[in-house]
Amino acid sequence: MDQSLDQSKEIKKVTQRHLAKRSFQRHWQLYILMILPVLYFIIFKYVPMLGAVIAFKDYNVVQGIIESPWVGWKHFENFFNNPVAWDLIKNTLFLSLYQLAVTFPLPILLALALNEIRDGIFKRSVQMFTYAPYFISTVVIVSMIILMLSPRSGIINTLMEAVGLDAVNFLGQASMFRDIFVWSDAWQITGYSAIIYLAALAGVDKQQYEAAKIDGASRLQKIWNVDIPAIMPTIVIILILSVGNLMAIGFEKVYLLQNPLNLGTSEILQTYVYKMGIINADFSFATAVGLFNSIINLILLIIVNEIAKKVSGNGLW
Amino acid sequence: MSSKQGTIKESSNDRVFLTLIYIFLSLLMIVILYPLVYIVSASISSPEAVTSGQVWLWPVDFSLEGYIEVFNNSDVIRGFRNSILYTIGYTLIAVFLTVIFAYPLSRKNFYGKSFFMIFILITMLFYGGLIPEYLVVQQLGMLDTPWAILIPKAMAVWQIIIARTFFYTSIPEELVEASEMDGCSSIRFLWHVVLPLSKPIIAVLALMYAVFQWNSYFDAMIFLRTEELFPLQLELREILITQSESGANQDIAEQQKRQQLANLMQYSLIVVSSIPVLIIYPFAQKYFVKGMLLGSVKG
Incomplete structure (x- = not known):
């Protein structure tokens, strides 16, 4: 043998x-x-x-990456001994979980709704207009938010004053930062993210719909028993990928939306890395914080993938 | 029109449900369209009308002053030109690199292709971080040069997977074998046979890379110092987000007028900067959808 x-x-x-x-x-x-x-x-x-x-290490330009002296966990200890650290971690987690809770289910709802209506001008217009914001740049989106929410000349405050409400400095309030960030993101990407679910729905066997009809299933029952099981594998994959990116979320947009008044909720790990590393040139410390962030991401990805494999039988690997 | 036998009459519950869906989709469309319509309307209204809040849906006191102001701004014009150059250069480099990497990975008997796939997938899982990436660009002497915009983001794993899937499904192995029989070299085959057959995927890749480059500001912000090199998005950031609204020492009426104009110009600037993307949007929409579908095919 x-x-x-x-x-x-x-x-x-x-x-x-x-x-x-x-x-x-x-x-x-x-x-x-x-x-x-x-x-x-x-x-x-x-x-x-x-x-x-x-x-x-204690990186310095003269000695370079290889020659700079080892310092062990010093930068990590400095970071975690700083009370700011926990605020940053909290802000990062809250913002990403909130974002996931909104921007993950919305595209599924949109795709399921679009799948119910007949092909025609209405359906095509909904698709065309909902995809459009995806192509707008982050700088422009943030500018639009700032212009429209401006306490002096913004349209939202003008409309609010017209109905007798007081003007609000939306971006100047830490408590509103997360709502603004998450819902503007939903505005921008929901249509585009729905594409992948629509494709999965297009692949559903027509016979299943016929069978459901003959059994007298209502539209809602058909969605629940045919559509959702059909797109489940796609949902799982997208969920895994989203969780894997949880801590790496929309950082370029967060940075642009920041101002001194909303830093209490808008300062996240990655904006902190940028400020410490690129602006203050504290390379080693910033790298340590960034590394911590990436490792959390990786761990989340592995955990979610394992759970997905156990529960639904499919995962990324 | 389906035959009478095929249709089973919809219950009244279903009709209510369908109506709710139409209402939901209509509301969604309004919510998404409103900001876009508002920005465009404001951009072609008079400065006073915008600042005083008279514009809320349609233009008031039609005027092109905002646009005139935009085109008189030399920073914006320079940024526009830079962005066009960056976008063209970057797209050419990125598409070229993606194709020469993805094509071999799509060939059946290409030894080491799973190694190369893992090689690139690892980069999706492990991320060196912002600072180490910055140091690499610095070490290469690319800081404050156009190369810092053109090279460090020149390939995306997702795009490689899309291209590989396309080549795999649409360039049959028999074609390769036949060409080899005729003594055609791999490079000639790639250039004269594969590329002409791959126009759709080249369009997908080019559009994805071009839109990415046109819209990005962050790399320019960390890598560039010289204003002459700034792309449009960075100029936009300066004008739309960073800049304070304080006026210079003019009399109050003049200052107020300047401020109104500056405010109006922001709306026009948003529209102008989005024009290139708007022009390609009808094509882009179709091709982006195609690209997403190719990418989601498990390879």
Whole structure:
């Protein structure tokens, strides 16, 4: 038995080598073409991964990444001993969980609703207009928010005053920052995110609808028993990906929406990394904070993937 | 029109439900459209009408003063030109790199393709962080040069997966074998056969990369110092978000007028900066949908 196993292993090895050799001979030009993209990934993705070791060093420009002295967990300790740390973690988590709670279910609702109505001008217009905001840049979205919410000349306050309400400085209130951020995000991406669910719904076997009809199922029952099970795998994958990105969320937009008055809720880990690292040039400390953020992300991704695999039978890997 | 036998009469509950869906979708469309209509309307109204809050849906006192102000702003014009150049350059580089990486990965007998797939998927899981990435760009001497905009984000894993799926499904292995029989080299095959057959995917990739580059500001903000190099989005940020509304030492009436105009110009600026994206939107919409669908096919 053992001998035959060894033999088959040996054969496999030989065929592998053979396949490799044939592939190199046949495709050598393609391998040469790939050098450039591979270099790109090494330089701009893998080198920064290794560069993250400066979180455990006192990086200085003169000595560089390799020569700078090791300091162990110093930067992490400094961060966690700072009372700001817990506010940052709290702000980051609250903002991302709130965002997930709103922007994850909305596209599913939109897709299910669109799937119920007949093809026609109305359906196509809804799709065209709901996708549109996705293509607007972050800077422009934030400018629109600032212009429309401005306490002096913003349209929202003008309308509120017209019906007798007091003007509110929306962006100047820490308590409103999360609502503004999350709902403007929902405004921008709901339509676009619905596409993937619509595609999944388009793949549902028509016979299932017929069967549901013959059984006398109502529209709602049909959605519940046919549509939702059909898009479940897609829902699970999107959920895993969203949770995996939980702590890396919309940071460029958060930064633009920040002002001294709303920092209490709008300062998140990533904006802090940017300020400490790029503006204050405290590279090692900022890298440590960033690394902490990425690791939380990775752990969340792994946990959610495991749960998804247990519960629904499909995961990312 | 389905035959009478096929249709089972909808119950009244279902009709109510369907009506609710139409109401929901109509409301959603209004909520999404309103800000867009408002911004456009404000941008073609008179400065006084906008500042005093008379504009709430349709333009009041039609005027193009805001647009004149935008086109008289040399920073905006320069930013516009820079952004066009960055977008074209970046898109060419990104599409080129993506194609030469994704095509080999789509070939059946290409040895090491699973290794390369893992090689790029790892970069989705592990992220070096903002600061290490910044230090790499700094070490390469790219800081404050156009290269910092063109190169560090030149490839996206998602786009590679989309392209690979396309090549895999639409360039049959038989075609490759036939061309090899005729003594056609891989590079010539890629250039003369694969590319002409791949126009749809090239369009998808180009649009995705172009919209990304046109809309991004963050890399420019951290990598560029020289104002002459600023892309439009960074100029927009300066004008729309950072800039305070304080006027210079003019008399009060003049100052008020300047301020109204500056306020109005912000609306026009938003419209002007979105025009290139608006022009390609009808194509982009179709191709983006296609791209998303390709990407979601498990490879």
